[in-house]
Amino acid sequence: MRILGHDRTGINGAREEIFDLIRRDPNKNINIYFDGWCGFRAATVLRSVPQVLPSMKDRPPKLCFGRIIYVDCSSWISKRTMQKVIAQQLRLNNDTMAMFDEHDEEDDFNGVDLGSRDAIRSVATMIDETLRESRFIMIFINGSDKEVVLGTLGIPEHSDCVVLWTFSARLITMRAYGHQDEIKKKLIYTDVFLWSNRPGFLPRxxxxxxxxxxxxxxxxxxxxxxxxxxxxxxxxxxxxxxxxxxxxxxxxxxxxxxxxxxxxxxxxxxxxxxxxxxxxxxxxxxxxxxxxxxxxxxxxxxxxxxxxxxxxxxxxxxxxxxxxxxxxxxxxxxxxxxxxxxxxxxxxxxxxxxxALKNKHDPVGLPNGYFKYNRLMGRDLAASISKAKRLQVLILDGCDGFGDVVLPNNSTLRSFSLDGYGPASSHRTSTVELPPEMSRPKQPQADASNRRKKGAAKTSIISLRGCGRLDKPFLRGLPNLVELDLSGCAIKVLDFGSMVLDVPMLKRLFLIGYAHNVTTTGAVLQHAARASKETMMVGSNSDRQVHYCVAAGGMLMFGDVFTKIGDGLAPMQAFPEAPMEQSDRHIEIDGGSRSMQSEAEDPDDYNLASLMGFYTETLHVHNVSTCSSAMPAKSWNYLRWCRVERCPSLHAVFPPGAVDVGDSLDTIWASDLLMARCVWSKANFAYHANLHLKRLRQLHLRCCPSLRFALAMSHRPTFPNLETLHIIHCGDLRHVFVPMYQKSQHTGSVQFPKLTTIHLHDLPALQQICEGTKALAPALETIRIRGCCSLRRMPALKGRQAGVKKPTVEVEKDVWDALEWDGMDAGHHPSLYETPVHSRYYKRRMLRRTVLR
Structure with a gap:
């Protein structure tokens, strides 16, 4: 590699120096690295080359090029991105450009990060064929820290061409003296290193x-x-x-x-x-x-x-x-x-x-009287920020003297922080982002008994009610905080593990005014020494929908920790909100012990089991961690909806012997049941089999990895009112509906006359909806399936009214191609459905065993 210096100043002078070098060089193929003035203005000079070169008059032969390729990758992503820019410059055909989307989709699915995506060989071949027979110049601004081997992208290595490039990320560069040695170590394929000593020689x-x-x-x-x-x-x-x-x-x-x-x-x-x-x-x-x-x-x-x-x-x-x-x-x-x-x-x-202080011992302030001459800084400031009109970020970290913080109905506030541990060190990279965790002070070493001593934050009430854009609050180290009002804010997830921490006296939390329920992750409202109850208010209207929940032992736990609900949530993984309407005869079970399980299993007529079976209309069971059974094996007379979640030891939602005697059950919603093998168990007695969920309208199941089936079917199976079937993340589920007895044989089909929506996601073992028989759903409108690689049958549409729009289908292509059909006479043919929309990401067939070559 030749190392050449230049003493030109200015963009024009440096560009002429490059042109002179190209004219003088005897080689047809030359790779030039231009360093500018210690990195200063290198990218600016290179950007001027493609602007000036085409308009030059009487160009010498060495400066005549059939193509001028300008590639600005100062904001570096990957070699593939650079290759795509080159392909766009050469205007390659649509089929070639489509390869980038195809490979990106495959890498997205396989989890390959953006920076590791390499060039595409077939595209490199097209670039090579396009450029090989022409003389060209390529100007390249390299935002990475390594030299790029252009041959792997398709640039012909030994053709008649000039490559002019520099290292320059998207920032203004002025490197140290002697930096050239460090850069030279990176250059392997470069022929000429062109540089000048220092930017200090440049005119003002x-x-x-x-x-x-x-x-x-x-x-x-x-x-x-x-x-x-x-x-x-x-x-x-x-x-x-x-x-x-x-x-x-x-x-x-x-x-x-x-x-x-x-x-x-x-x-x-x-x-x-x-x-x-x-x-x-x-x-x-x-x-x-x-x-x-x-x-x-x-x-x-x-x-x-x-x-x-x-x-x-x-x-x-x-x-x-x-x-x-x-x-x-x-x-x-x-x-x-x-x-x-x-x-x-x-x-x-x-x-x-x-x-700016020269050393740590210099006085921090300016001498008295320095601002008396300034006409801009002597304005009176408002005594309160409550009327601030464009306030977007409010950081009060370390401000421990506030009694109450009230900032209502601020329509622009997006971020709020009050850290009782002290202010962050620095390093905010955005005007709306709060300081990162690494810059915040660590928790002081103090036991709980000393938290309310002198020096602790005095704030007892924080009200940010009506701040409609606030989605990034951070509260920590507030031992005297009693009330927190976040009603009407834009918070989707209120995480008590990273957003609200160390608030031991918090008793009142207001989350009123949300169009959608806010998820509280790991929320704990402690029982204060002199407090009689704790309150959490949630709802869309403070008068109509306020829920008070008090858990045993003076502690209130909330925790939908499965996922954060936000704009980034994939549509296939979206899950409907749990039923919230409560009747006058509502039972909620939070936590539990072996004694509660024995009470549920007790055959006595005057206990919890009897109360649940004979009187309950709405039921919510959650966070029962030790019980394998929390529901009585009894007749349910009035139960309308059942919500069961986060019960890792539960074997079945409704154990053997449970019967929907009142024919009232409308909705079953179950989530995060790690050990559950079924939702409704098979009956112990024959007469139970005919009393079976005739009014069931909604079935929603999520994250039940051990589930083998959902509901057992009666001798004459039909679900006349079922409208929605929504099941996601149940890895062992083979069939949704199974016969009540192993030897039962169902002739004909299972009727679902009102079933309109089927949503199945991440059910790799699912074979068909009904075991051993066909499902008939003439009213079907929408089917969305992803991650069900074993599925072999769709519901039949026999009896569908003429002229009704065909059901829409979203499913992977390989799953659709593997489906089995009974034909048009049975109302079971792919033409009876809309042309399926195949998801952009699909699971390819993988080898089940090692192949030895």
């Missing part, structure tokens, strides 16, 4: 031109910045440079640059209703990969510019004590009287002032 206007270039490049990529004055984006770049300098020089470890979006808005650089959107878009774009010595050299040049918006008073930089107005003032030294005079003049129009 070159740096300003760089920021204008970068600003236009950034603004062009974001629709929210259309119409925004380019100078404001340039000011954001310069402000970001100043914050990076203070981050380097900070003796406190505070990451100033991480808070750049806040400064841009507070300083007035970015204004308007879309200010936060623009700030969040700019923040990841305006970042600097700098060596501190190089940064000081550049700032020294900009600091002497009379048009520069900032002024740095630093003993490391040249004295610039001329009296001029500036917007941003940085003070690290006030070593002489002249400096004091300049500060007084400069402060007149300053909107941001930074006091």
């Amino acid at each position: 206007y070159e740096f300003i031109a760089l920021f204008h270039e970068e600003a236009s490049y950034i603004a062009a990529r974001y629709p929210c910045m259309r119409g925004m004055e380019l100078k404001r984006v340039v000011d954001c770049c310069l402000y970001g440079l100043l914050l990076t300098y203070h981050t380097f020089r900070s003796t406190t470890g505070f990451a100033w640059s991480a808070h750049a979006p806040n400064f841009w808005i507070c300083d007035g650089i970015i204004l308007g209703d879309s200010a936060w959107e623009i700030s969040n878009a700019l923040h990841p774009e305006i970042s600097f990969d700098c060596d501190v010595g190089m940064l000081e050299e550049v700032l020294d040049i900009l600091n002497t510019d009379p048009k520069s918006p900032f002024l740095l008073l630093d003993s490391r930089l040249r004295d610039v004590y001329e009296e001029r107005l500036c917007r941003w003032l940085s003070i690290t030294t006030l070593s002489n009287n002249r400096a004091h005079e300049v500060v007084q003049t400069t402060l007149t129009g300053a909107s941001s002032i930074f006091r």
Whole structure:
């Protein structure tokens, strides 16, 4: 590899240096790495090449190319993404481009992360065939930290071509002196290393031109910045440079640059209703990969510019004590009287002032009287934040003097944090995100008896009622908090393991006004020493739907921990809400012991079992961890809906002997039953078999991995009112309905005259809906199936009314192709269904045994 230096300045000069090198080089194939000025402006120079080259007049033969390929991968993802950009530049046919989607879908299914996705060989062959017979130049901005072997992407390795590239992530780079040795170690396939010594040799206007270039490049990529004055984006770049300098020089470890979006808005650089959107878009774009010595050299040049918006008073930089107005003032030294005079003049129009300490022993504050000359910072602030109009983030970490925190009906607030352990160290990367866990202080070493002593947070009530966009609260270390009102917020999951922690005195939690039920994960409301009861209010209306739940032992547990309910939830895994309507004859069982199991199994007529069987209309059993049976094997006279969840030892929801005598059961909803083998057991006596769920309308089952079947069928099976069958994540389920007795033989079919919806997901052992017989569902409207690789039969549609729309089907292609059909005469033919929609992800057939070659 040849190492060549250049002494050109500016974009035009560096570009001409590259063109001269191409003209002089005797080789047809040349790979050039351009380093700019210690990495500075390298990407900017390369971006100018494809803009200027086509318009050049009287180009020499060495600069004549049949194709110009420009690949900007400064935001690096993978080799496949780069290959796709090349394919788009070459305008390859649709079939070739479709290969990217196919391979991405397969990798999505197999769990291959984006960064590990390699190039596609067949696409590489097409690229090679397209380029091999032409002379081309490829300009490549490499955002990774490794040299890319272009041959694997399809770029011909020994053809007549020029490859011009640089390392440059999406940030402004100014590397340290001597960095070239480190880069050279990475270069294996490069022919020429072209570099210049230092950006300090560049004139002042070159740096300003760089920021204008970068600003236009950034603004062009974001629709929210259309119409925004380019100078404001340039000011954001310069402000970001100043914050990076203070981050380097900070003796406190505070990451100033991480808070750049806040400064841009507070300083007035970015204004308007879309200010936060623009700030969040700019923040990841305006970042600097700098060596501190190089940064000081550049700032020294900009600091002497009379048009520069900032002024740095630093003993490391040249004295610039001329009296001029500036917007941003940085003070690290006030070593002489002249400096004091300049500060007084400069402060007149300053909107941001930074006091950077040289060492830990310097005084933190500014001398008295420094702000009396400033016309921007002397405004009176409001005494309360309750009327803040555009407040999006409120962080009160370490503010332990608040008694009550009340901020009602704020329509813009999105994030709220009150951490009694103290403030986070720094490093917020977004204006709406809260500090990450790693930056928060650890729990102080103190026993519970000392938590209410002097120094603990005094807050007893927090009300964020009506904050309709708030979805990111964080509360921790509040030993005196008694009441928390989050009614009307946008919270989907209230996690008491990561969002609300160490609140031992919390007694009242309000979650009123949610259109959908909020999931509370691991919620615990402790029984205070002098409290008589704990309350959790949940519902869509505080007058009509408020549920009070008090568990035994002074503790209230809530915990739908299966998954978080949010926008990212896959539609196939969505599960309906559990029934919530309660009758006057409602029983709820939370927890339980062996004594409760013995009570449920006791044949006595005057116990819990009798109360449940003879009087109960609605039943909710949850968190029964030790009992194998929680339901009586009795007749159920009035039971309308049954909800059973999180009972890991339960063998069956309804044990043998249970009978729906009242013919009232409408809904069965069961979830997270790890040991349950069935929902409704087979009867012990023959006469029970005919009294069987005639009014059942809804059957919903989720996460019952040991379930072999759901319901046992009577001698003359029919389910005249069943409308919905929804079952997900039941790995051992073979059939939904089975005969009451092993020797039972059902002739004909099982009738489901009102069944409209079938939703089956992740049931790999499921063979068919009814064991040993056919299912007949003439009213069927929707079938959604995924992850049921053993399924062999669909319900028949015989008796369906003429002119009724065909049922819609969503199923994997290999499952659909493997189905067995009885023919048109039996109403069981694929043509009777709509053309199935095959899911984008499907499980391929895998070998069951090792193949030895």
